[in-house]
Amino acid sequence: MQDIAVLKFGGSSVKSIGRLQHVAEIIRTFPARKKIVIVSAMGDTTDYLLKLAKQCSLIPDKRELDLLLSSGEQVSIALLALTLSSTGIKAKAYTGQQLGIITDDSHSKARILSIRDDLLNQAIEENEVTVVAGFQGCSQSGEITTLGRGGSDTSAVAVAVAAGADTCHIYTDVDGIYSADPSRVSNARFIEAITYEESLELARSGAQVIHPRAVELAQDHNLKLRIRNTFKPEHEGTLIGDSKVERKQNISGVAIDSHVALLKICGVVDSKEAFANLEGSSNIIIDALTSALTDECEAPSLLATVKYLDIDELQLWSNSVKKRFGNCEVVSKTEVAKVSLIGQGLAADRFAAARLISILANKQISIKQLSCSDIRISAIVPLDQAQLAAEAIHSEFSLETRLCTQNILSSVA
Numbered sequence: 001m002q003d004i005a006v007l008k009f010g011g012s013s014v015k016s017i018g019r020l021q022h023v024a025e026i027i028r029t030f031p032a033r034k035k036i037v038i039v040s041a042m043g044d045t046t047d048y049l050l051k052l053a054k055q056c057s058l059i060p061d062k063r064e065l066d067l068l069l070s071s072g073e074q075v076s077i078a079l080l081a082l083t084l085s086s087t088g089i090k091a092k093a094y095t096g097q098q099l100g101i102i103t104d105d106s107h108s109k110a111r112i113l114s115i116r117d118d119l120l121n122q123a124i125e126e127n128e129v130t131v132v133a134g135f136q137g138c139s140q141s142g143e144i145t146t147l148g149r150g151g152s153d154t155s156a157v158a159v160a161v162a163a164g165a166d167t168c169h170i171y172t173d174v175d176g177i178y179s180a181d182p183s184r185v186s187n188a189r190f191i192e193a194i195t196y197e198e199s200l201e202l203a204r205s206g207a208q209v210i211h212p213r214a215v216e217l218a219q220d221h222n223l224k225l226r227i228r229n230t231f232k233p234e235h236e237g238t239l240i241g242d243s244k245v246e247r248k249q250n251i252s253g254v255a256i257d258s259h260v261a262l263l264k265i266c267g268v269v270d271s272k273e274a275f276a277n278l279e280g281s282s283n284i285i286i287d288a289l290t291s292a293l294t295d296e297c298e299a300p301s302l303l304a305t306v307k308y309l310d311i312d313e314l315q316l317w318s319n320s321v322k323k324r325f326g327n328c329e330v331v332s333k334t335e336v337a338k339v340s341l342i343g344q345g346l347a348a349d350r351f352a353a354a355r356l357i358s359i360l361a362n363k364q365i366s367i368k369q370l371s372c373s374d375i376r377i378s379a380i381v382p383l384d385q386a387q388l389a390a391e392a393i394h395s396e397f398s399l400e401t402r403l404c405t406q407n408i409l410s411s412v413a
Contacts, residue, residue, distance in 0.1 A: 042076045
């Protein structure tokens with residue numbers, strides 16, 4: 001039996017009282033003397049609170065928004081602590097501020113700077129189960145902050161590192177990581193184990209099982225992650241860890257990201273430096289940037305692929321780009337998606353990009369932009385063709401039959 005177990009439950013796992021009771025039973029039977037449980041807001045609570053905020057202000061002030069959104073986790077941790085206590089388990093709930101999760105001052109995208117060891121150790125010592133609000137913290141100046149969407153995963157990893165745990169168990173509503181979204185690709189293969197690098201690239205490319213910042217932090221501290229299904233608690237899930245031996249060629253999966261847009265700034269010849277210095281939204285990330293001739297523009301243009309979370313912020317940001325560049329024309333397209341092939345085996349396959357282009361061409365899927373790295377090839381395609389593209393790529397690279405990464409992960413044995 002381990003001394004300390006760290007478990008994280010997402011919003012779908014705690015969306016009702018019945019599910020909270022189910023989670024409480026998982027916690028009760030988990031083999032560890034002490035347990036730390038990080039919890040997200042119930043169900044779609046965060047989306048509901050954000051919708052309320054946007055009824056008051058199209059672009060809400062981020063300080064006030066943090067105050068509002070952080071309340072969702074406070075509800076879920078209090079209810080879970082009450083549920084656990086009713087079964088005779090000594091449990092107590094803590095907000096990020098109460099547990100001393102210290103962040104920087106960046107509202108809506110804060111990064112954890114430290115966790116107060118004295119408060120965390122005291123909570124562990126006093127309780128059988130320490131229930132912690134994910135997604136939130138407190139700045140050094142005393143302001144309540146949030147870590148951004150998906151931030152509860154990062155909270156869980158940070159607390160696990162601070163507590164000295166060797167594994168962080170992330171419970172969600174799927175069995176683990178697959179070679180593609182099983183709701184979109186029927187023959188998607190379950191992956192029993194995967195490296196940090198591959199899981200990070202999958203997360204960055206649109207797979208929503210775990211947040212990329214959580215994987216980065218776990219890798220930095222060599223903390224193993226296990227993605228598990230709340231509704232199949234006996235299932236071991238997917239292990240995310242580090243390979244200690246030479247890798248076989250391997251391609252892990254395909255991911256679709258629908259929250260991307262193409263931004264074309266017509267009439268701009270050499271504005272990369274100015275574009276890079278443009279102050280944007282915390283929810284807008286420049287993913288790729290190239291100069292090109294396009295159908296919409298007679299003159300050379302700047303073509304940017306951006307990732308966004310909020311369509312209103314994207315429009316406001318697009319308008320600020322237009323203002324920055326003067327009288328140029330700005331064309332924004334949101335009816336696109338990024339389809340990515342991920343795997344460390346891509347570095348050794350010099351024909352992979354050509355195969356991907358060929359298979360999409362055969363399916364008459366137009367590629368708006370292509371970008372590559374050592375372990376990723378991404379194509380921007382029309383949104384209504386993204387699923388067809390993912391299925392075609394998955395089939396072309398035989399991802400349903402490839403050997404799992406677990407065979408070379410020393411941590412699995």
